[in-house]
Amino acid sequence: GENVEQHPSTLSVQEGDSAVIKCTYSDSASNYFPWYKQELGKRPQLIIDIRSNVGEKKDQRIAVTLNKTAKHFSLHITETQPEDSAVYFCAVSKYSTLTFGKGTMLLVSP
């Protein structure tokens, strides 16, 4: 089955800095790559996604880049704010289901 590796497991930044989280996957046929944000005790919520026919997608301070050849994709958050503190999960889909990474805890200090 699909194997998704996510790094780093924890990331601490100062407010205003940028944060980058990277995921690698094993199945070259995978074609959908969403990112979810989960605040403590809350549900995971989709923040951005990208499909295999696109190399980059941006939504305000959040961007995702995809390198299909290398089988990795990354989440970029610019101008981080304390409210960005949460656990971020990448996921990969080929057909009917998603395989999730283990998550990155992002802590943004004021």
Add this chain to the structure above:
Amino acid sequence: NAGVTQTPKFRILKIGQSMTLQCTQDMNHNYMYWYRQDPGMGLKLIYYSVGAGITDKGEVPNGYNVSRSTTEDFPLRLELAAPSQTSVYFCASSYSDGNQPQHFGDGTRLSIL
């Protein structure tokens, strides 16, 4: 629009007891999923359904059963609760296949003692 609704929010079970976690969605989504999330871990797929009357196993189906008699409802049943099933359970739905955004419920926190 309520989205995906899960009940109960919290439950404590004794070893060997059984219970059903309820999940309903009002978005007319065809696909529904059950995940478990253990502390410090990602989400692992238990079962999923691509439509009423159709269910399939995910990564960790042992000890669980599901049914999908309607488009809206996708209950998850634990027959003989074991301590290893202590976890947070999330139900999710998507309009069509796995290449569409999944919408999650608020979760059920289950402890088995």
